[in-house]
Amino acid sequence: MFFRKKKKIDIENQEVEVVNEPFNTYGLSDLLHFIKREIGVDLFPKKAIIETRIRLFCEEKNINSFRKLFDEIQYNKEMKQDLVNLLTVNETYFYRELIQLQEAIEFAKTREGVDVLCAPCASGEEVYTISMMFEEDLTFKKRFNIIGIDINSEAIQKAKNGIYNARSLHKLSDNLKEKYFTLVSDKYQIKKEKFLYLDFSQINVFDDKFLSFGKFDIIFSRNMLIYFDEEFRVKAMQKFSKLLKDGGRIYLGHADIVPENEYLQKHGFGSSCYYTKK
Structure with missing residues (x-):
């Protein structure tokens, strides 16, 4: 036409x-x-x-x-x-789906040290949230490191800049805002000295270079699979299974559907649901 x-x-x-x-x-x-x-x-x-x-x-x-x-x-x-x-523009906010995050933090306490992957990480709110939760949990004494990846280069740059509007922080208490952010005009700037154990990288989860990040105790991949058909959902699960340490867990979004596959096994249901390697 x-x-x-x-x-x-x-x-x-x-x-x-x-x-x-x-x-x-x-x-x-x-x-x-x-x-x-x-x-x-x-x-x-x-x-x-x-x-x-x-x-x-x-x-x-x-x-x-x-x-x-x-x-x-x-x-x-x-x-x-x-x-x-x-x-691939996705909006998110700090402390999203908090119950699932709390479950993951409790699991992290059972590990020797904790390596976490957020894939995709969008503009970084989830990565910073997990770091804050580790820091705020006085019973958590382990080493931790968090990597956030996303295919969207603009989202990754925003995550690295760490500047957010008030809407993104609407679930945070005033104490957390004051402790981890600096108010600049009408925006909130991450205090980067508070977040030393995290990093961001722009990459496609289907790129073989994705496997070079090493292995992880916990993988968050929330609300990515909803954009894939069954074939690519299985491919994503195969990639994640290669990145998961023995005994590690994968947490998905509540709307993500995982087809039957040979790589991962489901445990629990609802917000307590997670996957492990078969």
Whole structure:
């Protein structure tokens, strides 16, 4: 389908009609298949909504068809990352789904030391939350280290900057805000000296380099699987099983559905649910 846009401009007091090159919607399915292969996210159920979003992206980049965008991102890594950032924006906040976090902290006390992975970590609220909970639990005396990863480079940069609005902190007490943040204008800046045992990295969970992070006692992957179809959910579980230490646990989001697979075994239910290696 083609759409022609017209506008009139004045050149030396003469009105001239300019016809922009029409936008060609051909190639959207190929583009969505490519995104699914690259990052696992299945956008076909939201195709109508996504089409509008990607078309606006194309207009900003002066690209007049989905096919041209598809061709461009095969070699233009920066544009490909910009598109990934557009399609993987997730809002979150501090102390989200607290009961599950408390369960994980209690489990952490049974380990010699605790290595934690948050994948994806979005803009870092979950990573900072877990660190705060370790610090605030006076009965927790173990070494801990937390790594947050996400495919969205803008989210990772925000996590590293550690600047958040009041909405993100709405579940925190005034004491916690004062202890771990500095109020700058209407934003809250992380006191980085309070968070020495965490790090952030921009990476795709399906990238083999993902396995170079080592192994973990606890893996949080909350509300990522909801964007995958069954094939990619199983692939994600396979990756996580390789990263999990013996006796370690994986905590997923309440809406995440795990298909039957040969890698992980479910324990418990509701907010107390977790997975271990088979």
